[in-house]
Amino acid sequence: MSVLIYTENADGKFKKSTFEAVSYARAIADQNNTNLVAISIGEVSKDELTALGKYGAEKVLNVSNAKLKNFINQAYASVIAEAAKKQGADVIVLSNSFSGRGLAPRIAVKLEAGLADGAVSLPEQGNGKFTVKKTAFSGKAFAVVELTSANKVISLTPNSYKVVEKSVTPAVEDFAAEGNASDFKAMIKEIVRSTDKVSLPDADIVVSGGRGLKGPENWGMVEELAGLLGAALACSKPVSDSGWRPHSEHVGQTGIAVSPNLYIAIGISGAIQHLAGVSSSKVIVVINKDPEAPFFKVADYGIVGDAFEVVPKLIAAIKEYKASL
Amino acid sequence: MKILVCISNVPDTTTKITFTDNNTQFNNNGVQFILNPYDEIALARAIELTDGGNGTVTVINVGEATTEPTIRKALAIGATDAVRVNAKPHDAWYVAYQVAEYVKTNPFDLILTGRESIDYNGSKVSGMIGELLDLPSVSIIKKLDIEGDMVTVEREIEGGKEVLTIPLPIVAGTAEGVAEPKIPNMRGIMSARTKPLNIIEPVEVKTFSEIISYETPAPRGQVKLVSADDTAKLVDLLHEEARVI
Numbered sequence: 001m002s003v004l005i006y007t008e009n010a011d012g013k014f015k016k017s018t019f020e021a022v023s024y025a026r027a028i029a030d031q032n033n034t035n036l037v038a039i040s041i042g043e044v045s046k047d048e049l050t051a052l053g054k055y056g057a058e059k060v061l062n063v064s065n066a067k068l069k070n071f072i073n074q075a076y077a078s079v080i081a082e083a084a085k086k087q088g089a090d091v092i093v094l095s096n097s098f099s100g101r102g103l104a105p106r107i108a109v110k111l112e113a114g115l116a117d118g119a120v121s122l123p124e125q126g127n128g129k130f131t132v133k134k135t136a137f138s139g140k141a142f143a144v145v146e147l148t149s150a151n152k153v154i155s156l157t158p159n160s161y162k163v164v165e166k167s168v169t170p171a172v173e174d175f176a177a178e179g180n181a182s183d184f185k186a187m188i189k190e191i192v193r194s195t196d197k198v199s200l201p202d203a204d205i206v207v208s209g210g211r212g213l214k215g216p217e218n219w220g221m222v223e224e225l226a227g228l229l230g231a232a233l234a235c236s237k238p239v240s241d242s243g244w245r246p247h248s249e250h251v252g253q254t255g256i257a258v259s260p261n262l263y264i265a266i267g268i269s270g271a272i273q274h275l276a277g278v279s280s281s282k283v284i285v286v287i288n289k290d291p292e293a294p295f296f297k298v299a300d301y302g303i304v305g306d307a308f309e310v311v312p313k314l315i316a317a318i319k320e321y322k323a324s325l
Numbered sequence: 326m327k328i329l330v331c332i333s334n335v336p337d338t339t340t341k342i343t344f345t346d347n348n349t350q351f352n353n354n355g356v357q358f359i360l361n362p363y364d365e366i367a368l369a370r371a372i373e374l375t376d377g378g379n380g381t382v383t384v385i386n387v388g389e390a391t392t393e394p395t396i397r398k399a400l401a402i403g404a405t406d407a408v409r410v411n412a413k414p415h416d417a418w419y420v421a422y423q424v425a426e427y428v429k430t431n432p433f434d435l436i437l438t439g440r441e442s443i444d445y446n447g448s449k450v451s452g453m454i455g456e457l458l459d460l461p462s463v464s465i466i467k468k469l470d471i472e473g474d475m476v477t478v479e480r481e482i483e484g485g486k487e488v489l490t491i492p493l494p495i496v497a498g499t500a501e502g503v504a505e506p507k508i509p510n511m512r513g514i515m516s517a518r519t520k521p522l523n524i525i526e527p528v529e530v531k532t533f534s535e536i537i538s539y540e541t542p543a544p545r546g547q548v549k550l551v552s553a554d555d556t557a558k559l560v561d562l563l564h565e566e567a568r569v570i
Contacts, residue, residue: 098482099482105451108453108533115418115449141344143540185491187489191485193482195484229570253338299548
């Protein structure tokens, strides 16, 4: 038995969420005194593949078949399941990214494996049981799930497990696999990835705006603040429903759940549905002119004041702080 | 065009989530159950695609009799007919298996689910149905259009989007942007009472996961308020105390 980690790349580069998942998989391998094998699919450089050793991968399987250059979940699932069988892996780990969500269920079915999606901590093993804690009720709770099958698939929530460096020099091997003929019905027409914006689900810092900002024309200062902090932009449901901001920025129970180190909420009152999506943020800062806003009850730091006065002052203070570094 | 929409019965979004029996059971006492918001989007798009007699929309739910008000709501919104697989939805695998079995004898051109249910947030059912039926699946889509027998979907990716074209049939999980949820009108509510709701018994299947217990997030300490004139203090606290910048 061994642990297999699928290392997702974006344009040939691994992201922080991938390193988190490798670190997490390494810890599971250590729990079981076994090896960690990584599998990468697509065009990734030798240096980038070797760098996976920094997080504890002993072996890296490189699938660089031209047909598999771009992510097709059906084909990738076939390749990963085949690798799991050939390597004798019984725990398969991947990031619970947008692509990971399309992949994990298919791998689980292929391997007749229980799937713990959105894991937030390491499995607990003992007395023949294997349990994993995962998010539930859109961030309002966690569920502890026991996987009762011999094979197990775990998808890790981004930002919930710290990257751990553990230097190993991995053996990088080519893995010849091409998926099944019926796996390639989907054709990718277009991929649009903005490189100047920080992606919301795996951002370290998120700056979020609500109805208190009064209109889309007032987002300039929110964007400036986010830019200074290297943060991703987010918003509340009324804001995306009104078309002020795109749906992809909507954070909350019916939008995206985030767990950044720092979540700054500006002009958001804190409806229960919004709080659900941000409750696993490490630190929450709330700026709101209403001292009774429910958001203050779950915040770590708060400023009671008009966003149009507070945010420019905060921008100035951050500029000053950065200049002092 | 025949469209199948998989629907879940979930606690209303305003529900305060609590547990009983030593945190092993969800406390549904006094909880209002609703049609999963993402499934409402799937249903709305299915109705748009079959508008003007251009096909049928069947909703399927794996659940006990208590889910029937939610199924009737889907019929009131505009589904043609409904199927309830009479079983407790043990986990995503169990649900996907029941749906796949139904589809094997009742083929559809398009199978939609919500991107996830707001109770267990798995995003698993669409991919599992796809795998069980050897059909393409796309887990989180923001747009869906059909031309002839080709479907074009826009899928969310980190920091952007991806556009795919796939021949029908496919399975897709819908998110915001695909359609605006529809509110049932009086005629819909009246006709929902007489629309067919077929109850079928589940097929036996081995399951691979069990929920052992639940936890609620640890409460945060008292908020530290900083004066609106002293934003430098906030920056200082975030740097020195919280160590997040």
